[in-house]
Amino acid sequence: MSVGSPLRRVDGAAKVTGRARYTDDLGVPGLRTARFLRSTMAHGLVKEIDIREALAVPGVDAVFTYEDVPRNRFATAGHPFALDKDHADVEDRLLLTRHVRYHGDEIAVVVARDELTAGRALSLIRVEYEPLKPLVKFEDILAENAPEIHPGSKNTVKEHSFEVGGSLDQAQGESEYILEERFQTQITQHCHLENHIAYAYMDDLDHIVVVSSTQIPHIARRIVGEALGLPLGRIRIVKPYIGGGFGNKQDVILEPMAAFLAWKLGRPVKIAQEREENMVSTRIRHPFRVDLRMGADKEGRLKFIDLKALSNTGAYASHGHSVVSAGVTKAHFLYPRGVYRCRARTVYGNIPSSGAMRAYGSPQIIFSIESLVENLARAAGWDSLEFRLKNVALPGDINQFNKKPLLSCGIKQALEKGRELFRWDEKRAGIPAEQTGEVRRGLGVACFSYASGTYPACVESAGARLILNQDGSFHLQVGATEIGHGSDTIFVQMAAQTLGVAAESIHMVSTQDTDITPYDPGAYASRQTYVGGQAVMRAAEKLRVKILDYCGQISGHNPANLRLEGGRIVLSGPDGAEVMSLKDLALDSYYHKDRGRQLTAEVSYKTRTNPPSFGCTFVDLEVDIPLCQVRIREICNIHDAGRIINPKTAEGQVHGGMAMSIGAALYEELLVDTSSGRIHNNNLLDYKVPTIMDTPGLTAGFVETHEPTSPYGSKSLGEPPILSPTPAIRNAVLDATGVAINELPLSPKTLFRHFKKAGIL
């Protein structure tokens, strides 16, 4: 079951049977519990804090306030360290704060023998605030006299602009049809099953060990060091299985405090968030306001996209401006033959901190672009699918950022495959009859482009190490982290492929431990198969060469005439006669007294390419006008993710992304009171994340291209499935009702407002 096979997930049995161990299943003896005291206003200064009563509660070990912690400012974003200061993350955070910036900010922390005791102590801490005006709406944030959320920032984190692909003036001149509209996206939250959790303890050699549900152990190690003012070599982060992250665990949220407490108190301390905390005091998706202009010529050629984006990063920068920056960049590959101008700005606001979330700024941009593409086609009287087919990227089109041609590009085939699979033309022909009455049917389509990593914005490094065991099996250690998406399975297949053994012969070391795990910054940017695979392939190739060389040394054969196949070393050539089994070779390498050695291979590799993947969604839905409800009848995603390493897990990944995208399209929104900054729905009862009962049947399809820069031909597939369902649904609602809605979600509340305004209700 090597590359291309539907290998069952290596962690599948453990996870579906409940045997798999997560951070909360582990722990060390004597763990204490820590809980944060959170601000009860969204913006203000603490004038006075009284912890005396809390300290007197039996079972309370310590209470620390913002006055008792190191004053090292640090950034929490899960990025590799930036050598050039221009790309450095914004260091705007302390372990605890006196200046509170969102409703839930961390002012103090209690350590106690258990959660109840900690909770009791928290309730006894008295805080007096000096309130400041909460800034939630863009208008308030950017107002001339607005208070500064971070002194000196003028409430702007960063802005940047670029123009590629020619002259905008000329492109406007050549455009027959030009549209300009504003789009607004909502706040969503990741809602991973496992809340953030970390515990820390001192090891026997005075290092701080943090066991954490993180996507980015190696980055967490650096940031903990920065926050505590300790060299990184004294910090060790261990990452067990994690119950989902979707980018929210690409921030370093609990680890610095857990480490600080263990270090200060000399005893193990756990911090486990409750869901209500997790929804507010981790990260959210940046709400965007996008002002978008687009023009096409008479022949339906898209001439330019002119995009102005405003992004709200909330209380602290976290990933800050990188999110909108990545979003506008990665969208470019979709329609690369026109002029593309972008102006983007990220601001602070008194809302929870925005951070990384699946597809990292692209959902907001793709929603805007694919909505306006639809509107433009309709305005010009073109079939929007045909309009897309005419303008989407083709192999050989130029990446305007690095001026190199696209080598693999299957978006046209994806649209064509979807059109056929979805019986698009047939449906399209039959639908007009269903577009009157109370329940109206509509079809929608949308496309996307994405990337396969972060290069050249960030360094793209991956590491892998392979060990040949005495029984002829291998242990595989990678820096890339399994966060539920199936990367461990993919890496097993890759190693099995290159080493010519069954997948069962590759033992995956699933836990990352920064003391010893080969360096990799972690799971984000859909980088693992493409970037992590580079290291796995090279390590496997390196070990294969060592094995064949050693076989040559033992057997006298020229290693060039040997290959690995089925757990044996065989002669090249058609008959493939066996020279020896891997097990016999391994025993010799370990135990021969005068030759050989343990055969291992380690590779650290930096990838300097970043091919885009593509895809599209077709959706067929009904809108119940009086109820303001959408019911999806059929939905299908078609992806060009290069070669599919595992069709079974690929399908699962697409299904998961589609479900999240449907949630973002129809249900989900974290509601922030615009005057007070309070969160109205910090729980899974009031925040409407769809369950399996709300999710329609999902279809996933693939057009397999071969990406030549990729270790096994693949490109990104982790985040992309979330991208196109949302705009496709929006376009189908437009198709069904004639109402073009430029905000999210398309919840009954939103639909009601728009349908009223459009006069169909």
Next chain:
Amino acid sequence: MSVGSPLRRVDGAAKVTGRARYTDDLGVPGLRTARFLRSTMAHGLVKEIDIREALAVPGVDAVFTYEDVPRNRFATAGHPFALDKDHADVEDRLLLTRHVRYHGDEIAVVVARDELTAGRALSLIRVEYEPLKPLVKFEDILAENAPEIHPGSKNTVKEHSFEVGGSLDQAQGESEYILEERFQTQITQHCHLENHIAYAYMDDLDHIVVVSSTQIPHIARRIVGEALGLPLGRIRIVKPYIGGGFGNKQDVILEPMAAFLAWKLGRPVKIAQEREENMVSTRIRHPFRVDLRMGADKEGRLKFIDLKALSNTGAYASHGHSVVSAGVTKAHFLYPRGVYRCRARTVYGNIPSSGAMRAYGSPQIIFSIESLVENLARAAGWDSLEFRLKNVALPGDINQFNKKPLLSCGIKQALEKGRELFRWDEKRAGIPAEQTGEVRRGLGVACFSYASGTYPACVESAGARLILNQDGSFHLQVGATEIGHGSDTIFVQMAAQTLGVAAESIHMVSTQDTDITPYDPGAYASRQTYVGGQAVMRAAEKLRVKILDYCGQISGHNPANLRLEGGRIVLSGPDGAEVMSLKDLALDSYYHKDRGRQLTAEVSYKTRTNPPSFGCTFVDLEVDIPLCQVRIREICNIHDAGRIINPKTAEGQVHGGMAMSIGAALYEELLVDTSSGRIHNNNLLDYKVPTIMDTPGLTAGFVETHEPTSPYGSKSLGEPPILSPTPAIRNAVLDATGVAINELPLSPKTLFRHFKKAGIL
């Protein structure tokens, strides 16, 4: 604090403050307890076993008898797998047995929620035996009609003989003085502070994980696989700090059963021995009977040693014949210029299993040889120190086994240094006056040779891996296991030396984990500094080259003109101008987008040399004739262990060995009833291991030679300090009383018998 410096032990603070974590401090949630049902006779067959009542005890999970376990015969000795069958360990053991072979053999095992419940269940198991004659004395074991302890063995495990260094007949002919005597050594036990303990659980990917207090995790992994009939890749052994081993944890004793139970029951299971079990049901030192002949010519030249050794390996072979074989081989280097004939045989007996114990057969042989050397010198009327000085090895003497010359050899200097340090001649002149009366004073001396590993008997493999961290520090991972003797500290010094950084910049990964730790068979044979150091040095050199190359790439300097010093890369030459700090280089290597990579180095290395180390003991003592008690006034060991890596830890190592050797000389003996095979003193009240109150002031001295085959010039020092104190004490008692005692220990009971016989009492 690099090589040669008295660096404080890296684990010192954790261990003296009690913070250090051992196996029993760890564990996983839900651990169950297992306890063995042990035979109540030393030899017999179980006729019937009834576990029904035990199974009915509330809280009992399972009871397994010899009928319920896999029937894979396995060997427990901590040796690397032998490719040639001739060197393979004897596979004479099952997980549980019906044929019981010593008083305490494992018949069944109970798993329960706690120890008390398990104990209650054990007490309810009813066993009926068919008794067989217990064979304890050599005469009984070798009797014509003795029952076979292992069917087909004739009670002999193995025998072998050799003759090196010329013709024995000729040497006898040239000898003016010939003595022949018999020596008998007792059973001693290791008495490490931490009893054997292991727990096992299934990991998420269906591997069996065993956390164990073991010296040999990689070997334990293989043996667990053999015992359970599972491929080794499915077994993972983790070794935390261990509270002493002295060879007793160079056997695989609890791990196979812990693994079996976790595998069968699917839940975590711990087996922790009590002291009473630990003293009997682990391993003991082989009791030897040595028939020794020796001859010297008129000029005092030792012409031949003719040695016949009989070794009792007890109920199961364990290390079996290897122990006497190693003992007779390693003693040869001491007096290498005569003929050396050996005939050795190892037999089974119905006593606890003998295994590896500090110095592995050499104490028994060195005691015999150094006692007879003393007797011979006295018989010829020579000063025994002069006799030794005339005959001990000199550089250039030929190792009769590999026919190569000794490259480093400081035994002559050691004797001379000791003579001076100890004021031997002065004392010797004054003593005769104190050799009458009730309390008589005596001086004694004895020498030894040992080895620095097991080559060519076994493969000598070691592995190390180094990682350059972002802060310019390093993590060092080695396969060699810290068992309390200080190897981690030594490896830190070696790496610091070669990498030109402070010892604090080397972070030691102390825990071995067979899934990922570079291969090394473990801690035994005093191999770690010599053999493990080879891998550490080579890994450090490899990484140094990578660092300097990378610095060249960044800076434009020729790497040949660069060196590492004080955590910086500097130009060669006297001024040593700084090119960059290691930290800056590390940051670049990790985070430059277009060059570099994580810098690591891994080396697996097989050593094919094995230089002997040497040393001697001088002792000054008093014998109280009426009380039959010995009081040591002064004792000193002088060692040639090559270059001393750390004088502070070296001294500690020598002190520990001397204390153990004094225990063996004067107090310790595990008493086995010769007719029933029962053990009389399976506890630390009745087994007289000396405490600090029984130990005199100890002096350690060194003559530093430089061993050219050694990574940093050193040779073995772990076990050797135990070798010469025992015979030196025996010789001093002879000096004081005129009574030559050829058995151990020289306890009041033994002295009484001999003094009576000699008529001085």
